[in-house]
Amino acid sequence: MSPRSLSVNQPKEKSLSLSDQVAIELREDIIGGRLLPGMPLTESELVNAYNASRNTVREALHQLGREGLTSYVRNKGVMVRRMGIDDVRDIFNVRRTLELQAIAASKPLREYQSDLMLEAIEAAQLAQDRENWQAFGTHSLRFHQHIVGLLRSPLFDEFFTQVAAQMRLVFSSAPSEENFQKPWLERDRQIHDLLAEGNKKAAEEAMSSYLNDSETVLLDILASTPKP
Structure with missing residues (x-):
């Protein structure tokens, strides 16, 4: 690891300790697919990376x-966690609670909210065109972070960032991330369009179907993947 500067976009009134900033950077590396399940997190390397x-x-x-x-793995130290079937069920329980509630409680979509969602969708489209499925998964998660953002709660936003990082680790369980990721782009776009039209009921139904299908596929993948 080469030395990194800590530049975190956080509210000015919230003072972050250095350990908070290191944790944020590591979490973002997980969401970005740069840290994968089973990778060691060696203290000496992180000390040098973050000064x-x-x-x-x-x-x-x-x-x-x-x-x-x-x-923590005995004789190996701290490693990026591998997610299991129970983790996936729990993650999707949380996602249904937050994302469906965010849609149900949302007010008419504001221009900036629509723009944020469209930026994530367009970035995912570009990643798909370039066959960069790692980036695709990251941008798809950003879209769903913006869905939770409709709740307009900094606490939920912060919590869902942790959920998104766990979700990114689940993505890494797919033998072919391309095969897993391909179906979701148009469904993200559909959810946005329904919200933009003010059709919350249809958007909520589309999101519920999306989450059910995504959970089923990931559970099937984990059930058929040999444990390391």
Whole structure:
């Protein structure tokens, strides 16, 4: 790892410790698909990467552990966590609660909200055109973060970032991320369009179907994937 600068877009009134900032950067690396399940998170490398003390790095790793993103493996140390079937069921339980509620409680879509969703969709389209399925998965998650953003709750936004990171680790379980990711772009677009038209009921039904289908596919993948 080469040294990194910590530039986190956070509200000015919220003062972040260095360990918080390291945790944010590591979480974003997971959402971005740069840190994959089973990868070691070596303290000495992170100390050099972030110009931080061992205690700071250790606190950041403990935080990610509490978020379900890392695990300690005896004789190996801290590693990016592998997600299992029970994790997937729990994640989708949370996603249904937040995303369906966000749509049901949403007001008419504002221009900036629509723009954020469309930017994520267009970025996913570009990633698909380039056959960059890792990036595609990241942009798809961004779209769903913007759905939760309709709740206009910083606490839910922060919590769903952790959920999105866990979801990204689940994506990595697919033997072919291309085959898994391909079906979802048009469905994201449909959900946006229904929201833009003010048809919340149809958007909620489309999202419910989306989440049910996505969960089923991922559970089937995990059930058929040999454990490492």
